[in-house]
Amino acid sequence: MLYTATIGADEPSRIGFIVSKAVGNAVARNLVKRRLREAGAVSLHEYGTGFAIVVRALPASATASWDELLADYNAALANTMRRLAGRHPGVTGTRPAGTRPDGTTQEGTQRA
Numbered sequence: 001m002l003y004t005a006t007i008g009a010d011e012p013s014r015i016g017f018i019v020s021k022a023v024g025n026a027v028a029r030n031l032v033k034r035r036l037r038e039a040g041a042v043s044l045h046e047y048g049t050g051f052a053i054v055v056r057a058l059p060a061s062a063t064a065s066w067d068e069l070l071a072d073y074n075a076a077l078a079n080t081m082r083r084l085a086g087r088h089p090g091v092t093g094t095r096p097a098g099t100r101p102d103g104t105t106q107e108g109t110q111r112a
Helices: 026-046 066-087
Strands: 002-006 014-018 051-056
Touching: 002 066, 014 026, 026 051, 026 066, 051 066
Parallel strands: 014 051
Antiparallel strands: 002 051
C-alpha cells in the first residue's frame, strides 16, 4: 500500500516505510526495507520536491522478487500520482522508479 500527499512545492519530498512483524522475521523485514528504500530513492529523481509518500509493506512483499516489488511500487506510485493530478493540476510525472533508459531494472547497491 502506498499513500501520497502534497506538501509545500519547494520542500524536499519525504518517504516513510512501515514494515510490521507480519512481513516476517527481522532479516525479511530489513530486506524489504532496503528494497523499498532503493525504489523510493530512485523515485525521488522524478518527484524530488512537494510530496510526502508513505509505503506500507504487506506480508507478500517478503517473498516477492526485486522486479515484482519494484513493479508493485511503481504501479502504486503511478496510481496515487494520477489521483493527486486530478486534485492538483501541477502534479505530473510518469517515469517508473528504477527504470533505466534501456527499459531494464536492477536492484541498487547494498547499503552499509
